[in-house]
Amino acid sequence: MLTAHTVAQVRAAEEVAAVEQGWDGLMQRAAGALVGHLLELVPADETVVVLVGPGNNGGDALFAAARLLERGRRVNLCLLDASKAHPAGLAAATGAGAQVVDRPEGHRVAVDALFGIGARPGLTGVAAEWAAWIERERPCVVAVDVPSGIGVDDGRLDGPAVRADHTITFGTMKPGLLLGPAAPLAGRVTVVDIGLDLAEQRAVESLELADGHRFRDRMVPSAADHKYSRGVVGVRAGSPEYAGAAHLCVAGAQAGPAGMVRFVGAPDLSHRVVDRAPEVVAGAGRVQAWVVGPGGEDSAEPLDAALADGVPVVVDATALGHLPDRFEVDALLTPHAGELAAMLGTERAEVEADPLAHARRAAERWSATVLLKGPRTLVVSTDGRVRVNTSGTPWLGTAGAGDVLAGFAGSLLARGLDAFDAGSVAALLHGLAAERVGGPFVASDIARALPGTLRDFCDGSRLMRGAEDEIHRRREEGRP
Numbered sequence: 299m300l301t302a303h304t305v306a307q308v309r310a311a312e313e314v315a316a317v318e319q320g321w322d323g324l325m326q327r328a329a330g331a332l333v334g335h336l337l338e339l340v341p342a343d344e345t346v347v348v349l350v351g352p353g354n355n356g357g358d359a360l361f362a363a364a365r366l367l368e369r370g371r372r373v374n375l376c377l378l379d380a381s382k383a384h385p386a387g388l389a390a391a392t393g394a395g396a397q398v399v400d401r402p403e404g405h406r407v408a409v410d411a412l413f414g415i416g417a418r419p420g421l422t423g424v425a426a427e428w429a430a431w432i433e434r435e436r437p438c439v440v441a442v443d444v445p446s447g448i449g450v451d452d453g454r455l456d457g458p459a460v461r462a463d464h465t466i467t468f469g470t471m472k473p474g475l476l477l478g479p480a481a482p483l484a485g486r487v488t489v490v491d492i493g494l495d496l497a498e499q500r501a502v503e504s505l506e507l508a509d510g511h512r513f514r515d516r517m518v519p520s521a522a523d524h525k526y527s528r529g530v531v532g533v534r535a536g537s538p539e540y541a542g543a544a545h546l547c548v549a550g551a552q553a554g555p556a557g558m559v560r561f562v563g564a565p566d567l568s569h570r571v572v573d574r575a576p577e578v579v580a581g582a583g584r585v586q587a588w589v590v591g592p593g594g595e596d597s598a599e600p601l602d603a604a605l606a607d608g609v610p611v612v613v614d615a616t617a618l619g620h621l622p623d624r625f626e627v628d629a630l631l632t633p634h635a636g637e638l639a640a641m642l643g644t645e646r647a648e649v650e651a652d653p654l655a656h657a658r659r660a661a662e663r664w665s666a667t668v669l670l671k672g673p674r675t676l677v678v679s680t681d682g683r684v685r686v687n688t689s690g691t692p693w694l695g696t697a698g699a700g701d702v703l704a705g706f707a708g709s710l711l712a713r714g715l716d717a718f719d720a721g722s723v724a725a726l727l728h729g730l731a732a733e734r735v736g737g738p739f740v741a742s743d744i745a746r747a748l749p750g751t752l753r754d755f756c757d758g759s760r761l762m763r764g765a766e767d768e769i770h771r772r773r774e775e776g777r778p
């Protein structure tokens with residue numbers, strides 16, 4: 299699991315680490331880690347330009363520049379404000395032979411050390427001009443800690459920011475490297491250890507394939523299980539206009555770990571669903587979780603009927619327009635940005651500019667877990683926990699992908715995962731299934747790829763143990 303911490307948490311952990319290592323020690327450690335990665339990332343014959351800001355972020359890069367020069371690399375410096383550059387760092391870099399230049403133009407590799415976690419979103423003046431040069435000329439950019447100008451805690455963009463290919467970040471991820479419109483600006487992110495202890499701190503989390511062991515026992519049936527103990531997921535989806543949504547939602551539900559799928563809908567639609575998926579049981583009955591809304595009629599009745607059962611519920615699409623004042627059951631709301639905007643009475647662009655704040659607001663407002671779909675799907679629980687999904691591809695922007703996701707999440711809920719786990723595991727596996735298929739694809743392909751993806755997720759630790767054994771064997775045999 300990847301974890302990201304806020305600026306306040308990082309600053310507090312730095313205070314503690316500085317007692318042991320000293321502030322200089324911390325900065326040297328950050329600089330050392332940076333050098334190691336720059337030596338790998340930057341071709342030996344390229345001259346690097348370091349964009350140096352007024353704080354410790356610039357300091358890290360100046361000490362790194364000095365060490366690069368000692369290793370025979372060529373480094374130029376662009377100082378945002380010469381009078382404010384980290385004095386000891388500047389002395390070290392120039393002492394090692396760095397040249398100060400006025401402009402970054404002409405360089406093909408840049409290190410962005412303008413601002414780090416002290417940054418306010420949005421660059422102005424010369425910093426904005428340098429960010430514009432990066433947009434225009436697209437040099438290879440390595441950002442120190444964060445791309446300068448992003449909202450570090452929330453991933454907001456409030457004006458120009460640096461677009462990086464790689465970000466070397468210290469101690470932990472930062473929320474802005476994972477979510478919001480800012481995340482793509484970080485490029486590939488590498489977290490380097492500088493001795494910060496954040497283990498006990500609540501973090502923004504991101505599940506990975508390797509997290510399967512946390513969920514395996516709650517998903518894979520045991521010898522004692524039967525279809526009802528595995529859970530029944532009920533689907534109320536589709537309408538004459540959107541019959542396909544019923545099929546896709548059912549396909550998603552069938553791909554999950556529950557033991558049975560029930561479908562409730564108009565007789566015509568029920569027949570069609572059972573014709574395509576003979577395992578489905580049509581008609582009302584006992585379920586452990588409901589999925590309501592994909593392609594459904596614009597009416598309050600399906601959600602009201604589901605809520606009357608008092609079991610957990612996934613609420614999607616049209617059902618999002620008929621929410622109760624507050625949920626009394628464990629609920630997972632799965633809007634995209636347009637639907638969340640309508641729920642909150644705002645504009646889609648507002649939600650896209652600050653997805654975290656809007657998802658949080660909805661989670662509080664309706665006392666429900668909110669899964670906000672998008673390139674970086676967010677899951678926010680009622681108690682403020684946040685997970686960000688990083689799997690998936692833009693090919694997922696295809697009709698019906700959300701219907702499959704809702705059905706699959708419903709199956710996880712019926713199996714006994716809570717809405718937060720069900721939503722975040724569903725988003726992860728949905729994205730991994732998309733990566734597995736490759737694209738272009740249709741939503742049904744994702745439903746078909748989900749069982750194998752779920753199996754790999756649950757087997758993950760076994761596969762990793764297998765890999766470790768293999769590495770061990772090769773070592774013993776003297777093979778690479």
Ligand SMILES: NC(=O)C1=CN([C@@H]2O[C@H](COP(=O)(O)OP(=O)(O)OC[C@H]3O[C@@H](n4cnc5c(N)ncnc54)[C@H](O)[C@@H]3O)[C@@H](O)[C@H]2O)[C@@H](O)CC1
Pocket residue numbers: 312321324325326328351352353354355356358412413414415416417418419420421422425442443444447468492
């Ligand atoms: N505290 C430490 O000793 C350590 C800090 N580290 C580095 O230090 C960085 C944080 O350093 P600082 O606290 O000095 O802050 P920064 O270097 O991030 O920013 C310096 C100053 O720039 C100004 N500024 C911020 N955003 C701006 C904007 N958009 N436009 C114009 N001016 C802006 C602010 O006045 C800010 O205090 C981390 O990101 C990391 O790179 C590492 O060396 C590890 C240890």
Ligand SMILES: Nc1ncnc2c1ncn2[C@@H]1O[C@H](COP(=O)(O)OP(=O)(O)O)[C@@H](O)[C@H]1O
Pocket residue numbers: 634671672673674675690691692693694695696697698699700701702703728
């Ligand atoms: N650019 C993108 N990159 C990654 N995933 C995306 C992208 N665009 C959409 N998705 C994902 O595709 C799915 C689309 O769902 P939704 O908007 O409900 O579509 P539909 O209503 O057609 O099913 C969501 O899981 C969303 O996170």
Ligand SMILES: [K+]
Pocket residue numbers: 355410411412413414441442443444445446
């Ligand atoms: K930076």
